[in-house]
Amino acid sequence: MIHVLIIEDEFRAANQLQNMLKKCAFDYNLLDIIDTVEDAVTWFQTNEMPNLVFMDIQLADGLSFEIFQNVEVEAPIIFTTAFDQYAIQAFKVNSVDYLLKPIQQEDVQKALDKFSKSTQPEHIHTDVLKQLLSSIQTQTEQKNTKKRSGLLVKEGTGFVQIKIEDLLYVYSEDSITFGVTESKRYIIDETIDQLFNSLDQEQFYKINRGQIVAKKAIQKINPYFNHRVKLSILKERDQEFIVSRQKTSDFKAWMNW
Numbered sequence: 001m002i003h004v005l006i007i008e009d010e011f012r013a014a015n016q017l018q019n020m021l022k023k024c025a026f027d028y029n030l031l032d033i034i035d036t037v038e039d040a041v042t043w044f045q046t047n048e049m050p051n052l053v054f055m056d057i058q059l060a061d062g063l064s065f066e067i068f069q070n071v072e073v074e075a076p077i078i079f080t081t082a083f084d085q086y087a088i089q090a091f092k093v094n095s096v097d098y099l100l101k102p103i104q105q106e107d108v109q110k111a112l113d114k115f116s117k118s119t120q121p122e123h124i125h126t127d128v129l130k131q132l133l134s135s136i137q138t139q140t141e142q143k144n145t146k147k148r149s150g151l152l153v154k155e156g157t158g159f160v161q162i163k164i165e166d167l168l169y170v171y172s173e174d175s176i177t178f179g180v181t182e183s184k185r186y187i188i189d190e191t192i193d194q195l196f197n198s199l200d201q202e203q204f205y206k207i208n209r210g211q212i213v214a215k216k217a218i219q220k221i222n223p224y225f226n227h228r229v230k231l232s233i234l235k236e237r238d239q240e241f242i243v244s245r246q247k248t249s250d251f252k253a254w255m256n257w
Contacts (some may be wrong), residue, residue, distance in 0.1 A: 061246030
């Protein structure tokens with residue numbers, strides 16, 4: 001029995017990965033699902049090491065590589081990422097494998113087959129960690145300079161393109177991603193992470209694992225319990241916009257507040 005830990009901050013992606021694992025020829029036990037760097041560090045400090053870790057790169061409170069700066073992870077890792085081939089070449093150096101989002105069933109099986117054939121765990125070393133961080137930061141900077149202007153969304157039985165500048169906020173509900181403008185709500189055929197990685201992050205902020213808000217849509221910032229803040233947003237649709245505790249300080253800096 002292989003003991004598996006999933007570190008993923010998006011419910012939809014974590015649920016999808018679980019469903020794919022169930023379809024694979026793989027005898028495993030799911031130990032836990034964790035969505036922040038802080039909780040992952042605590043988990044590794046208080047639990048026995050798993051046999052295999054699926055680890056997303058971007059978590060609710062930062063890059064997952066920060067985990068290795070706080071605790072030694074003596075387990076093979078399969079990274080999951082929405083970054084393209086350029087940034088993830090470094091994963092081949094020391095990880096078991098990587099899965100490029102949107103993850104495909106056959107890719108999960110291939111990664112598990114590779115894991116099953118490995119003779120000993122491979123660890124993330126400091127020099128490799130630096131290389132990974134450098135690659136991700138470089139690509140993030142490049143993506144942020146290429147400001148996406150349009151977004152293909154579903155309308156009726158077809159698709160239309162809307163302007164990114166018209167988006168007020170994006171949210172995930174029942175594993176569906178929605179984008180809201182002044183006049184309408186649209187279904188977006190991308191995950192929250194995929195969309196956020198392509199947006200101008202001076203204008204859009206991912207306040208928690210399921211919501212992205214545009215700076216121009218924020219009307220008011222209100223104190224909220226447990227050191228969080230709650231936002232008043234234009235055209236709210238029965239949504240509460242609460243900035244996660246781990247992101248509150250960074251959000252205030254982003255708002256110059």
